[in-house]
Amino acid sequence: MAEAKMPSITVQEIEPVAFRAMLRFMYTDSFHDRYALDRLKLICSLKLIENVSAGTVGSILVCGETYNCSELKAKCLGFFAVEKNFKEAVFTDGFAILLQRFPSLAAELKKRVVM
Numbered sequence: 001m002a003e004a005k006m007p008s009i010t011v012q013e014i015e016p017v018a019f020r021a022m023l024r025f026m027y028t029d030s031f032h033d034r035y036a037l038d039r040l041k042l043i044c045s046l047k048l049i050e051n052v053s054a055g056t057v058g059s060i061l062v063c064g065e066t067y068n069c070s071e072l073k074a075k076c077l078g079f080f081a082v083e084k085n086f087k088e089a090v091f092t093d094g095f096a097i098l099l100q101r102f103p104s105l106a107a108e109l110k111k112r113v114v115m
Helices: 016-028 038-050 057-066 070-080 083-089 093-101 104-112
Strands: none
Touching (some): 057 070, 057 093, 093 104
16 A cells, blocks of 8 residues: 555544544554444444354354443344354354353353253
């Protein structure tokens, strides 16, 4: 890209505070609602919902719980509630991370999973 050789780049149609928030999120994976990025949070949540599978559900549920996305969390818990899905998902790294970061979700999953 030609921009890579430029000392600075002007970004149009975005407020500096919003751009800083976006950069902060990209580099630190932290998200502050004080920047009023609720729409971005919703868009990301909807995109993740489209990609829920046995291989991704654990990691996506971690995102849902971390960023307080109730729709995302509900979709993942519903996916886990299907025995076939649960049996595949429990062997993923995302599920292991989920249990480490949010052990309370194990009890919630136990109540929902029908075997």
